[in-house]
Amino acid sequence: xxxxxxxxxxxxxxxxxxxxxxxxxxxxxxxxxxxxxxxxxxxxxxxxxxxxxxxxxxxxxxxxxxxxxxxxxxxxxxxxxxxxxxxxxxxxxxxxxxxxxxxxxxxxxxxxxxxxxxxxxxxxxxxxxxxxxxxxxxxxxxxxxxxxxxxxxxxxxxxxxxxxxxxxxxxxxxxxxxxxxxxxxxxxxxxxxxxxxxxxxxxxxxxxxxxxxxxxxxxxxxxxxxxxxxxxxxxxxxxxxxxxxxxxxxxxxxxxxxxxxxxxxxxxxxxxxxxxxxxxxxxxxxxxxxxxxxxxxxxxxxxxxxxxxxxxxxxxxxxxxxxxxxxxxx
Amino acid sequence: xxxxxxxxxxxxxxxxxxxxxxxxxxxxxxxxxxxxxxxxxxxxxxxxxxxxxxxxxxxxxxxxxxxxxxxxxxxxxxxxxxxxxxxxxxxxxxxxxxxxxxxxxxxxxxxxxxxxxxxxxxxxxxxxxxxxxxxxxxxxxxxxxxxxxxxxxxxxxxxxxxxxxxxxxxxxxxxxxxxxxxxxxxxxxxxxxxxxxxxxxxxxxxxxxxxxxxxxxxxxxxxxxxxxxxxxxxxxxxxxxxxxxxxxxxxxxxxxxxxxxxxxxxxxxxxxxxxxxxxxxxxxxxxxxxxxxxxxxxxxxxxxxxxxxxxxxxxxxxxxxxxxxxxxxxxxxxxxxxxxxxxxxxxxxxxxxxxxxxxxxxxxxxxxxxxxxxxxxxxxxxxxxxxxxxxxxxxxxxxxxxxxxxxxxxxxxxxxxxxxxxxxxxxxxxxxxxxxxxxxxxxxxxxx
Numbered sequence: 001x002x003x004x005x006x007x008x009x010x011x012x013x014x015x016x017x018x019x020x021x022x023x024x025x026x027x028x029x030x031x032x033x034x035x036x037x038x039x040x041x042x043x044x045x046x047x048x049x050x051x052x053x054x055x056x057x058x059x060x061x062x063x064x065x066x067x068x069x070x071x072x073x074x075x076x077x078x079x080x081x082x083x084x085x086x087x088x089x090x091x092x093x094x095x096x097x098x099x100x101x102x103x104x105x106x107x108x109x110x111x112x113x114x115x116x117x118x119x120x121x122x123x124x125x126x127x128x129x130x131x132x133x134x135x136x137x138x139x140x141x142x143x144x145x146x147x148x149x150x151x152x153x154x155x156x157x158x159x160x161x162x163x164x165x166x167x168x169x170x171x172x173x174x175x176x177x178x179x180x181x182x183x184x185x186x187x188x189x190x191x192x193x194x195x196x197x198x199x200x201x202x203x204x205x206x207x208x209x210x211x212x213x214x215x216x217x218x219x220x221x222x223x224x225x226x227x228x229x230x231x232x233x234x235x236x237x238x239x240x241x242x243x244x245x246x247x248x249x250x251x252x253x254x255x256x257x258x259x260x261x262x263x264x265x266x267x268x269x270x271x272x273x274x275x276x277x278x279x280x281x282x283x284x285x286x287x288x289x290x291x292x293x294x295x296x297x298x299x300x301x302x303x304x305x306x307x308x309x310x311x312x313x314x315x316x317x318x319x320x321x322x323x324x325x326x327x328x329x330x
Numbered sequence: 331x332x333x334x335x336x337x338x339x340x341x342x343x344x345x346x347x348x349x350x351x352x353x354x355x356x357x358x359x360x361x362x363x364x365x366x367x368x369x370x371x372x373x374x375x376x377x378x379x380x381x382x383x384x385x386x387x388x389x390x391x392x393x394x395x396x397x398x399x400x401x402x403x404x405x406x407x408x409x410x411x412x413x414x415x416x417x418x419x420x421x422x423x424x425x426x427x428x429x430x431x432x433x434x435x436x437x438x439x440x441x442x443x444x445x446x447x448x449x450x451x452x453x454x455x456x457x458x459x460x461x462x463x464x465x466x467x468x469x470x471x472x473x474x475x476x477x478x479x480x481x482x483x484x485x486x487x488x489x490x491x492x493x494x495x496x497x498x499x500x501x502x503x504x505x506x507x508x509x510x511x512x513x514x515x516x517x518x519x520x521x522x523x524x525x526x527x528x529x530x531x532x533x534x535x536x537x538x539x540x541x542x543x544x545x546x547x548x549x550x551x552x553x554x555x556x557x558x559x560x561x562x563x564x565x566x567x568x569x570x571x572x573x574x575x576x577x578x579x580x581x582x583x584x585x586x587x588x589x590x591x592x593x594x595x596x597x598x599x600x601x602x603x604x605x606x607x608x609x610x611x612x613x614x615x616x617x618x619x620x621x622x623x624x625x626x627x628x629x630x631x632x633x634x635x636x637x638x639x640x641x642x643x644x645x646x647x648x649x650x651x652x653x654x655x656x657x658x659x660x661x662x663x664x665x666x667x668x669x670x671x672x673x674x675x676x677x678x679x680x681x682x683x684x685x686x687x688x689x690x691x692x693x694x695x696x697x698x699x700x701x702x703x704x705x706x707x708x709x710x711x712x713x714x715x716x717x718x719x720x721x722x723x724x725x726x727x728x729x730x731x732x733x734x735x736x737x738x739x740x741x742x743x744x745x746x747x748x749x750x751x752x753x754x755x756x757x758x759x760x761x762x763x764x765x766x767x768x769x770x771x772x773x774x775x776x777x778x
Contacts, residue, residue: 067776068733071426072449072667094773163754164597186600187751272415272543272602274744276751291419292740293774294443296426 055307062300071296084301095289095298102285103309106261109192109281113199113260114253120200121207126241129215139212146205154269157198161185161270186271192279198266203259207252214248215241250321258310282306372405372674374432377412377420379661381488381623381695383630385411391694399681405674407433415603418736425449430666432675436484437546438474438662439729443736445476445483451665451672452481461485461680462701470658471700474728484662485683486700488692490622491721492554492656493638493714495608500535500617509639513558513583516618516642520593523617537593539616540584542750543602545743548584550657551620552742553729555580557654558644563742568732570775572742572768581746581768582761583644589753599754611636622659625696625714638714640721655725660700698722734776741771 062084064070070077090096128139145153160167162185169182185194218241226236242249264283267275273292275284286306290299376396382388388411396407410431412420418440424430425447436444444450451457453475458464464472471489475482494516496509504523510516520537527535541547552572553563561576571577588594595616601607608627610616620641628636640655663682665675681687688704698718699705705719729735745767753759 068425068443068446068736069448071422072428072447074426094770163600164595184596184600184751184754188755274543274545274747277748291422292744293737293776294422295737295776 058300059304059307060300061296062304064297064300066296066300068294071294074296077297080297084297085305088298088301088305098280098285099282099302099305102280102282105192105280106282109196109199109263110257110260112196113203114256116196116200117204117207117256118253120204121209121211124204124208125211125215126237129212142208143205145201146209150202150265151269153202154198154266157194157201158186158270161194163187187276189278191271191276195266195270195279195281198270199260199263202266203256207256210248210252211245214245218244254314254317258314261310372403372671373408374405374669374671374674374678375408375410376678377410377417377431377434379417379435379437380411380413381661381697383626385413387626387630387694391691395682395687395691398687399678402681403674403677405677407678424666428668430668432669432671433663433665433678435487435661435663438471438484438486438660439546439550439657439739440736441475441482441484441662442477442731442733444664445480446733449667450483451667451669451676452476452483453485454481457665457676460676461683466683466701466703468700468702468705468722470722470726470728471660474658474660474731475662477731477733484664485679486660487663487682488623488661488695488697489700489705489722490659490661490697491718491726492550492620492622492641492659493718493721494618494641495611495621495624495636495638496618497611497614497616497635498637499635500614504617509637510642511639512646513642513644517591517593520587520591520618524593527614533595535614536595536616537618538587539607539610539619540587540594540598541601541604541607542588542599542754543747544604545747546739547604547620547743548746549739549743550659550729551584552577552581552746553657554641554654555583555644557651557727558648559583560652562651562730563738564730564732568730568734570734570738570772572738572772573765578761578765578768581742581749582764585746585749585753585759585764588750589759596754599750608633623696626694629696638717640717640725651727653725654727656721658722658726658728660697737775741774742768745771 061074063079063081064074064077065080065083066074066077087093087095088099091100124138124142128135128142159165163169163182166182166185168185169179172179173182183190185191222240222244223236226240231239262283263281264287267279267281267284268287271279274288275281280288282302286299286302289302290296376392378388378392380388382391389409392409392411396409400406414437417435417437421430421434421436421440421444424434425444428449430449453461453464458481467486468489471486472482474486475484494509500523501507501509501519504519506519506522510519523535523537524533525535526533540551556563556577557580559576559579561571561574561578561580563570563572563577565571588596588598604621605627607619607621608624609631611619612628612631612633628634643653643655645652663679665672665679669675682691683701685699685701685703688699688701689707689709692699692704693709696714698710698715699707704710710719730738732738749759749764749767752763
């Protein structure tokens with residue numbers, strides 16, 4: 001195959017005439033400039049279509065009075081300025097008070113789930129990073145919750161926690177006899193606890209997977225040297241392991257935190273369209289306002305507030321803990 | 331030399347094709363919603379609500395009806411049976427995106443709310459004539475089609491009324507001769523039927539069963555029992571009025587069945603699917619419940635020991651709205667205004683509300699026809715149908731026909747569900763608590 005004219009000239013090759021070389025160079029520079037854009041254009045286009053435009057529309061909706069009267073032709077929905085934000089953020093109003101309660105609850109939920117999932121993940125990863133028999137079996141086993149569709153598993157959890165026929169109460173009341181009467185797990189305060197359990201179960205394998213990968217990149221020699229120096233296992237963990245997986249941790253905690261904070265499917269599948277008061281998280285609350293009460297404007301305003309809050313928190317977090325001006329791998 | 335050139339070419343080729351492919355797929359995704367209409371001399375889509383004992387029963391019943399329609403007109407119908415839990419949201423998404431089916435079923439209590447969206451064909455003029463005119467429908471059923479004074483945007487398809495269904499064997503065993511007619515008799519019977527049957531000191535049979543987290547059922551109970559107590563959920567000019575004494579007393583009667591009266595198992599507070607209630611009678615867990623048309627569920631369980639009576643009245647001599655025993659319940663059918671094939675869609679609705687189809691479909695679903703000629707047919711003269719007809723004619727009122735009815739059902743039903751949750755966890759809920767819960771629900775209502 002002969003080289004076409006556009007092929008970039010190589011220094012080791014005989015150079016054609018000077019002007020021709022210049023022309024080739026120019027076109028090659030042009031192409032080199034264009035090429036990366038061409039490659040990223042489809043992704044940018046789809047990003048715009050799937051994320052950016054709907055997000056901007058969501059922001060716009062927050063300024064409209066969007067109810068059943070205007071939903072069919074929402075472009076013409078009346079503009080109400082900041083009214084939806086005032087309704088959503090009035091701590092004495094019925095919606096605002098629910099919002100602030102849900103916000104605090106969602107923070108606690110996120111802290112608990114991320115904290116427990118991370119602890120379980122690091123524990124299992126440290127155990128399984130060393131090679132021993134049936135190591136592969138455990139690794140596979142631990143990834144099962146992550147591999148199963150969350151719909152299927154959450155519905156199974158809901159069955160298990162059912163008050164009358166659920167496995168949990170059968171076990172506690174009939175088998176162990178600890179309790180005389182089966183408590184309600186999916187109503188009232190206990191529902192929050194159930195939600196945490198299900199979320200931890202679902203998210204910890206991801207923490208495990210990421211942490212295991214990070215641990216595998218630590219060279220064994222470091223540990224050998226440390227143990228020769230007489231460092232205890234705990235010291236090795238705190239002085240070697242944790243610092244060396246710091247960057248993986250930073251990314252992992254951010255991702256887990258955002259996922260858990262925005263959690264919708266677990267409460268929806270456990271409790272149905274309306275969560276119990278004691279365990280209403282932010283995303284289900286936005287859903288309730290929008291789809292049960294047909295108040296899309298307020299739902300939009302709540303979403304915008306949430307978006308801003310997460311943006312600020314993430315930005316601080318990234319500035320605070322992400323390495324500055326250096327590659328993440330060093 | 332050849333390798334890099336090949337790479338360069340290949341790279342460019344790959345980039346260009348991928349751009350083209352992705353842009354096309356993006357565009358295709360944008361337009362896919364409209365597909366199907368082009369080739370259609372007639373293909374229309376139909377979202378049916380789940381009326382049978384299962385979705386597959388619906389597919390069978392409606393599939394046969396659709397076949398008769400296609401044979402006659404050549405128009406094909408793509409059927410999708412949508413479960414109740416999803417139907418409202420699916421309709422809402424369809425309305426907001428403009429991408430929906432051509433024909434769809436709605437719960438008739440949503441009619442005014444959906445009418446306000448302007449997304450459905452109003453049944454007036456030519457459209458109304460094309461389905462046989464307004465006079466062919468049972469007036470009370472047609473009245474559920476939308477707000478008073480406006481052309482309805484939905485036509486009644488299946489008519490239903492609430493009734494008290496009870497396990498006749500349990501009644502016999504408890505020595506109860508006839509169904510209770512007043513609330514006091516009902517409570518006395520329910521208490522008699524609430525007992526420990528196997529001697530383990532735990533109650534295992536309850537007088538009554540309900541779905542504590544089923545929003546619509548709770549709202550319907552608030553409506554019926556509220557009316558019986560002299561209260562209405564809206565003022566005459568359409569303002570929400572959930573906290574008047576009548577409504578509060580009605581809701582209190584409903585939640586105390588689990589609370590003070592103790593005739594409902596606390597485990598019922600968790601149920602969010604009304605279709606499990608017939609099973610409670612079949613399994614002997616409970617003796618009575620309120621429902622609209624559970625006949626097909628009993629039939630599929632081969633259970634015959636049941637009977638139906640009107641919902642008992644708070645006051646035996648009540649007249650007017652205080653003698654309300656049911657809402658005018660039912661399923662309506664609408665045509666989407668965005669439909670690309672409105673003519674075919676209207677023809678299909680005409681088929682569904684034809685006398686023959688009304689008889690066949692309502693017989694299969696143990697509901698009542700909404701077309702007068704079929705309604706009067708001897709096939710619907712069973713004692714249960716007779717009783718339902720009487721309720722619909724004399725003792726039923728439509729749910730409030732105001733545009734915010736949908737929100738009302740959500741908010742009131744949810745508030746009642748939360749009261750059940752509190753009772754189930756051992757809390758004593760008083761009439762004051764009921765009032766506060768309803769007050770909170772009302773505050774979230776849009777100004778209407």
